[in-house]
Amino acid sequence: MTELLIKGTFDTLYIVSMSTLFALIGGLPIGVLLVIWQKNGIAPFVYGEKILSSFVNTVRSIPFIILIIALFPFTRLIVGRSYGIQASIVALVVGAIPFVARLVESALAEVDEGLIKAAITMGATSWQIVVKVYLVESVPALIRLVSLTMITLVGYAAMAGVVGGGGLGDIAIRYGLHRYQTDVMLLTIVIMVIMVQLIQSSFNFIANRQDRRRP
Amino acid sequence: MIRIENLTKSFKNENSRLVALNNVSANIGNGELLGIIGSSGAGKSTLIRHLSLIEQPDSGTIWLDEIDLFKLKGRDLLRMRRQLGIVFQGYHLLEQKNVYENIAFPLQLVKMSKTEIKKRVDELISLVGLNGKAQAYPVQLSGGQKQRVAIARALASSPSLLLCDEPTSALDVVTTKSILDLLVEIHRKTQVTIVIITHELSVVKAVCQRVIVMDEGSFVEDGSVKQVFTSPKHEMTKLLLGYQEGQL
Incomplete structure (x- = not known):
């Protein structure tokens, strides 16, 4: 059983970190576009912003467990099957991209508007404003966003266990629920609580260290 | 030499039209230290x-x-903006970057080499009297x-005009x-054209050689x-002066 739980823990960590990574790769550019395409943004493109925003809202409004099932054909296309670790990652990434995009959007919205104006008057291109002002100024918020995404995905990954997604959630459902092994159920919960605490505190530590606005 | 020529700008609301700049003209010679003064809403x-x-x-x-x-x-506009230096009331510094990096920012935009940037930034730091503060972050500095x-x-990109808002x-x-x-010291040393826009009479009195008074979108005295x-000839100028005396 110990072996099972250790494997489950590592599987969950793998699923969560890989999906966070891909969700960031997908969500960061979308979040940036949501900000700069706004009517008052640095590269206004109102229709683009509206389309992107409704896509984000649509995906976010689908309950995750339904999304996993709805994505089965797509998942099969990408990784060859609709269950297991790889399949979980596909579903989690699709579910998390809009989430990350909104978090990035709100992180960038916190950047001082006057500073953006100042950068424009200094002759910065839109690309330079994104890379050298928006992203640089929101580094602490972006680091916190990574931990928020990871923690959300720990929960979502457990949900993927319902359809054989691998990791701790899978174990909790197969052993804890279906075979009435309450001890397994409790242990998976304990492990996940510890996992969430560790993610939260380590990323908070990094974010605080990177935050130059603290005297 | 900067020539403002019949500049007009109005803003339309649903049922009103606000003329923010009403056909204003002025010449600003190279190396001038000009103040533009007006109360709020003057344009x-x-x-x-x-x-x-x-x-x-x-x-x-x-x-x-x-x-x-x-x-x-496009590119020409960006290049021209880089030749203007602007100082804002609210500073607008990069909070996540230190003094050195903030001053280097406009130079990085034009992809100047690291060694050139270092030389220029070091010069500027001593020009503005911030020696020893290069590594400090804005939060650690006073206003x-x-x-x-x-x-x-x-001043980093050696502008032809320093505009102070x-x-x-x-x-x-x-x-x-x-x-x-x-x-004043920068003006004396570099002979850069400086335009200071303010509502404070004392600022204009203290540093400027020439003054333009603005009222309701027009240049009423120059x-x-x-x-x-x-x-003073115009009512607004008298008002500005009288207000100041009343305060003192």
Whole structure:
């Protein structure tokens, strides 16, 4: 059983970190576009912003467990099957991209508007404003966003266990629920609580260290 | 030489039309130290937005030597903006970057080499009197020090015009004096054209050679500080002077 739980823990960590990574790769550019395409943004493109925003809202409004099932054909296309670790990652990434995009959007919205104006008057291109002002100024918020995404995905990954997604959630459902092994159920919960605490505190530590606005 | 020529700008609301700039014209010679003063709503902010090339006029234009600034597009516009240095009331520094990196910012935009940047930034840090503060972050600086960083940043790309938008309005009296002294010193050393836009009479009196008084979108007086303030002609100038005396 110990072996099972250790494997489950590592599987969950793998699923969560890989999906966070891909969700960031997908969500960061979308979040940036949501900000700069706004009517008052640095590269206004109102229709683009509206389309992107409704896509984000649509995906976010689908309950995750339904999304996993709805994505089965797509998942099969990408990784060859609709269950297991790889399949979980596909579903989690699709579910998390809009989430990350909104978090990035709100992180960038916190950047001082006057500073953006100042950068424009200094002759910065839109690309330079994104890379050298928006992203640089929101580094602490972006680091916190990574931990928020990871923690959300720990929960979502457990949900993927319902359809054989691998990791701790899978174990909790197969052993804890279906075979009435309450001890397994409790242990998976304990492990996940510890996992969430560790993610939260380590990323908070990094974010605080990177935050130059603290005297 | 900067020539503001019949510059007009109005803003339309649903049922009202506000004329923010009403056919204003003025010449600003190279190396001048000019103050533009007016109460709030006089059109100062709109003028600044035009001088900093982030707003298009309804009609009229601004010439820099032989260049019509509002005909510039794309790359040319970016290049021209880089030749203007602007100091803002609210500093607007990068909070996540230290003093050195903030001053280097405009130079990085034009992809200057690291060694050249270092040379230029070191010069500027000592010019604005921030020696030893290169590694400090804005949060560790006082208001006056932040404005020094902003001035150094505005001067980084060796602009032909240094535009100061209410540069001391967020500062106390003592700090205001030190920032104004700095501007005068910079003017003496570099002969850069400086335009200070403010609502504070004392600022204009302390540093400027020439003053333009703005009221309701127009330039109502234009002359040497001495002449305008000793024999004011327009009601607004008298009001500004009277208000000041009443305060003292």
